[in-house]
Amino acid sequence: xxxxxxxxxxxxxxxxxxxxxxxxxxxxxxxxxxxxxxxxxxxxxxxxxxxxxxxxxxxxxxxxxxxxxxxxxxxxxxxxxxxxxxxxxxxxxxxxxxxxxxxxxxxxxxxxxxxxxxxxxxxxxxxxxx
Amino acid sequence: xxxxxxxxxxxxxxxxxxxxxxxxxxxxxxxxxxxxxxxxxxxxxxxxxxxxxxxxxxxxxxxxxxxxxxxxxxxx
Numbered sequence: 001x002x003x004x005x006x007x008x009x010x011x012x013x014x015x016x017x018x019x020x021x022x023x024x025x026x027x028x029x030x031x032x033x034x035x036x037x038x039x040x041x042x043x044x045x046x047x048x049x050x051x052x053x054x055x056x057x058x059x060x061x062x063x064x065x066x067x068x069x070x071x072x073x074x075x076x077x078x079x080x081x082x083x084x085x086x087x088x089x090x091x092x093x094x095x096x097x098x099x100x101x102x103x104x105x106x107x108x109x110x111x112x113x114x115x116x117x118x119x120x121x122x123x124x125x126x127x128x129x130x
Numbered sequence: 131x132x133x134x135x136x137x138x139x140x141x142x143x144x145x146x147x148x149x150x151x152x153x154x155x156x157x158x159x160x161x162x163x164x165x166x167x168x169x170x171x172x173x174x175x176x177x178x179x180x181x182x183x184x185x186x187x188x189x190x191x192x193x194x195x196x197x198x199x200x201x202x203x204x205x206x
Contacts, residue, residue: 026145026176029152030183071146079149083156 002033004125006118012041013057014073016130018064021076023128028084033125036077037118039091042130043098045074046090046106074106081108089113132161140169140197147173148180151202155186158204163189166200174198 005027009020020036028034038046045054054073056062064070080086090105092112137154139147147168154164166177174191177200181188189201 022145025149029145029148029180067143069142069146071142071149076145076149079153083149083152 006122009042014054021073028080034086
């Protein structure tokens with residue numbers, strides 16, 4: 001049976017988004033059931049038309065930013081959805097506060113989701129927070 | 131006729147090479163062999179792990195002049 005891996009992305013820091021996207025894409029490639037819940041400073045990067053670079057929080061993030069061989073976190077999350085059917089869910093509270101309209105998010109994203117639903121669905125699985 | 135296709139993922143970092151291999155694998159025919167080129171040293175252990183988990187077949191892996199050549203046959 002597939003392992004259930006639930007990831008919560010809170011930070012807008014490049015290193016944290018990258019690590020979350022790496023885990024999501026590899027776990028999805030291995031056939032695990034992956035759900036990623038985006039809230040707080042993480043969600044803005046997935047609004048259509050926002051191709052801003054995520055700010056590094058340390059030297060490693062700055063090193064990654066300089067190296068074109070590092071896959072982008074946006075691309076890795078999309079691949080997680082494409083190859084392994086990972087669910088990418090925007091937090092409904094963040095969607096409301098950021099005034100994100102329907103259709104404004106990356107098309108790989110699912111519907112705005114509340115914490116109650118997310119916690120219900122993730123019950124019993126692994127939960128990682130970035 | 132099965133073919134060998136090259137997947138050139140040199141100079142990309144983890145998990146870039148694995149993701150590229152998977153993208154090509156989706157489009158390949160059963161029986162085709164994909165030869166992944168990677169300069170990421172983790173790839174040599176990570177690819178067999180993925181192949182084993184999803185049920186394709188490892189053909190070979192060798193390092194030639196700092197580049198890993200990893201051959202995988204699509205079995206399903």
